[in-house]
Amino acid sequence: DAGVTQSPTHLIKTRGQQVTLRCSPKSGHDTVSWYQQALGQGPQFIFQYYEEEERQRGNFPDRFSGHQFPNYSSELNVNALLLGDSALYLCASSLFRRDRKNEKLFFGSGTQLSVL
């Protein structure tokens, strides 16, 4: 049973460019969340997708956008890259529960983005 898979594992971009990161959720999961983890920091919540819609968003600018496909996979897009966007980007999947407080997240290994 495949877990959460992310691609690519590493990426190098220059300032001003655009990047797309991809995530395939764990089999049977329907919800995807994205987190940004700067070096030496804990992950910061970017947004969550369920039923192909953004359901919740953290304190990130509109340069960060996403999409969820009918097969539940997801993309994270970042436009006009800044040096400060260099980080590990983590995808987490879960199965929707009406009682979402007990929802358990499973994390992928992340995409390491370096902006030069």
Place this chain on the structure above:
Amino acid sequence: KQEVTQIPAALSVPEGENLVLNCSFTDSAIYNLQWFRQDPGKGLTSLLLIQSSQREQTSGRLNASLDKSSGRSTLYIAASQPGDSATYLCAVRPIAGGTSYGKLTFGQGTILTVHP
């Protein structure tokens, strides 16, 4: 605004020692608290999840406690091993109407090194 703090930032111990990692949070309105492990450049692995109504959870050599009223949690690791070396993160799931279910708020982590 919920803030999560972990102390110490780094810890180095000899193999076999018992140790305690600390986590504090500023807002007691949480559904649950989780402890994660993260190996260098990797994603997060969930270790223990404590519901807000619970006081502790145990898994093998790990024991996590929660004192929601004081905003504190501890992770106790018994008989530490070199394989326990990793970054340990705590995260809370805040209560904020019906829209915060997808969001975890993380601490910055404790880097643990267990030397032979």
